[in-house]
Amino acid sequence: MSRTEEFEELRPLLFSIAYRILGSVSEAEDAVQETWLRFAASTTEPRSAKAFLSTTVTRISIDVLRSARARREVYVGQWLPEPLLTDPYEDPERSAELADSLSMAVLLLLERLSPLERAVFVLREVFSFGFPEIASALGRSEAACRQLAVRARRHMDAGRPRFEADRQEREELAERFFFAVREGDVQCLRELLAADAQIVGDGGGKAPQLARVVVGADNVARLLASYLPVLAKVDVTLEPCEVNGQPGAIFRDRDGKVLNTWTLDVLDGQIQTIRSVSNPDKLGHLGPVADAWAVNREANRARRSTT
Template identity: 55%
Template structure:
């Protein structure tokens, strides 16, 4: 990715160039890792290495490709380390949510990962089942538009090998990811009805909005009350959701604030202005097909002040959402 023919920028422009490169680098790192904090660390190190290369006078043909190479390789190394930690994770693992509607304290992470496309929690969870190389190849080619030759250079493999990795990764994702055919307007309207029914404790109304095989996943990380394991089925999920909200409604300061989460309809749950949970909805053919609830406080700190869910449980006399 380097060459002696061309210098990408004079010294006074380097800081501006690095700032301009940050959103794309963060977009790669976040999709690779599913963690805002880990992605920020990777991007910081990647841009530092790019800066050093420029300072040393190294001439770079494509600063964009060079930055993508450094970022991807660092993210692959971090992912291998993160997988060891995730094997020990308590309960189900979900990505750290990003607000992609430009609202709230979490509206930046790197300009909402540069674009809300391909950020859905459903996709990021699917990517977890791919190898680091498969994930990098799929994202770089299918999401960020790099050619197979460029991807081969970035990941350090032959082009034929990269094409095989892409085919396998794409087949894995397509087989497990349903096509969401509902329009954005329909998704927004359905999400409003969903959260209204949940907040009102309208079990029948809520159940009518759920797909037959709807899945509910909660991520507390062992640090906040959550599901021990995911749940499936319209009736079971509807009862669990209404029980959760019945408990939370006992808190007079509780607020459900609709938001776009990772490009999908969702909501922030706050008590006295402090964040307790973020939910994201998967909507398929006019029904809610999945609910992903992140309550692990470590995964919410980038969005603003986080409340103490365990203290609230004690305040409510030990009643836990789902009881």
Template identity: 50%
Template sequence: MSGRSRAEVFAEHRELLFAVAYRMLGTAVDAEDAVQDAWLRWDAADRSDVDDPKGYLVRIVTNVSLDRLRSAQARRETYVGPWLPEPVLTSPDVAEDAELAESVSMAMLVVLETLSPLERAVFVLREVFGYPYAEIARALDRSETSVRQLGTRARKHVQARRPRFPADREVRRRAVERFLEATLGGDVNALMETLAPDVTVWSDGGGKVRAARRVIVGADRVSRWLGGVTRIMTPAGVTVSELEIERADINGTPGLVFRHGAELVSAVTVDVDEQGRVSAVHLVGNPDKLHALTEGVRLSY
């Protein structure tokens, strides 16, 4: 390892390990725990025959994440209302790379939730980070043939369900601003013009704050629901007029952060179709899922 300490080697690859774990697990809290577990295993391991520390560490964090994902999926089956990933800030490099931005988008992470843990691991390592199948097979202690089969199934599944949105960041930014203006302005006709006919709203309150218990589908239902929310109360229980709104890059796309004083109360991202209309709204109000934004956790890969 060229005379560097174990801590220096780990620190060099820490952001990559977090990026792998976050895509595997969908929450920053679990990803941070997985990275910490990876460090403990790395620190205790006999590294005398490790000639590729990066690959070795990715292998560790992938398997730690697999173990955590299996238990997390059981918990998510009893989750109150729609489950959404924990939003994180993303660096400009992620936002400007269309493929990287899509790989960490809320919509993509929701799709990845429908894969088996092994399929998700193979998809993340192969399709997002470009690892060869032979290397993934070694990491997962599987045959290369079985890993290729897992990868094929995962890719077909994701391609059938992955969202389609324009790569042009400015198109997405303008769509967010039009959507915000129409929603807060209370103009139903203006709001309808910003929405795709089959738009969906995912509202994640986790049973801890006000939120829709099911995904809302269709422009008419979505506009009425949004109108009701803004006229009455926000998911956190304060009126919209009391909130401060910040723009931020969230999960690879322009997003909105809502604060009440020093408290962060919700985060919103939207997907945009080819016509620049909002095709999905992801609203996270569960306070357990706002720690990463509050603490400024930023994804760089």
């Protein structure tokens, strides 16, 4: 097998490692590309392509994450990970676990870890790498990596979100929720939302966004009920789909361009959190991006014309 073939076979794994460390599709893709360049330029044949490539992409991702942390400290508004529709890495026996590790709730929790803790957690808990492999990837002793794993697991367990175990029930709830959003049905939305439900928006200062996190079933229901009916007047459509391994949706303008995404956290038969990403810098990998400001202006005009 040629180097190109070896790399392409492992690309899904490499991207999935990088995305979970970085929470960014574009940065993960760049890390994978840099990994290929180093692999192609290597003058020695590694004993294991998987070990070489996973080590390289992990180290690159750690370096990128360290610089990204500084940028996120001055980010405008709430920072959320870039939405991902499909994880290229598949393992049927661990599909549920892999999906949970992709969720925005888990990715946000991973943000609390140091870059090394995050890398160890991803490699060990998500991809089941052995400690000798992890130690080699991080250039640390096995003992040090075990300590990093203990600390990371402690932090994650303390705040680890739980999700609806039954996938079908989760999807049926999401279907009812999106129907209520389309209909602007406040009462139905209240019943589907947890008492302390919240909606969080990430526009990055580059798209209309919530001024603050909206909390409470009644407040969230009223906001949602007023949202899509107005956007529908300017031909915005809601397309339910899986986002980051959880129920979600893509909103599109009349030309089919991506306006924003939603992801839903579902627990105990109710929706706990809705996360909306509208920062255009985080949507480009999903297709052509809409002018959210223009859509917002048109929607506001449509609202005024009917009041």
